[in-house]
Amino acid sequence: MLQNKAYAAYANNKIMTASPAELTLMLYDGAIKFCNIAIMAVEKEDIQQAHTNIRKVERIIEEFQSTLDDKYPVSKDFNNVYTYLHRRLVEANIKKDKEILEEVTRGKRLCRLHATETSCMCHR
Numbered sequence: 001m002l003q004n005k006a007y008a009a010y011a012n013n014k015i016m017t018a019s020p021a022e023l024t025l026m027l028y029d030g031a032i033k034f035c036n037i038a039i040m041a042v043e044k045e046d047i048q049q050a051h052t053n054i055r056k057v058e059r060i061i062e063e064f065q066s067t068l069d070d071k072y073p074v075s076k077d078f079n080n081v082y083t084y085l086h087r088r089l090v091e092a093n094i095k096k097d098k099e100i101l102e103e104v105t106r107g108k109r110l111c112r113l114h115a116t117e118t119s120c121m122c123h124r
Contacts, residue, residue, distance in 0.1 A: 031057045037049070051093060
């Protein structure tokens with residue numbers, strides 16, 4: 001129990017002291033993690049867990065879209081990708097489709113890579 005509290009304090013401190021770029025990368029990592037959990041849930045036919053984790057990814061993508069900074073031309077490209085990924089997530093959630101979730105996971109990995117290269121400048 002004490003170990004859990006220590007980890008929670010560490011995780012909270014990590015978030016509170018992170019730069020905007022680091023927070024963006026943490027959100028990408030979270031989206032990838034929740035997509036992977038949803039994939040495993042679909043494989044186990046755990047509909048509720050799949051739904052819950054797909055919704056978590058959708059909310060992260062919505063947050064990304066709401067924080068795009070329009071003064072950077074690449075923001076429009078990111079918005080188009082996020083819109084596409086969000087649509088695919090909705091479809092994956094309706095169909096509980098593992099292949100679509102794998103596609104979204106690949107897309108999030110590519111976005112994360114690009115965000116790392118551009119220092120996450122297009123997000124406020």
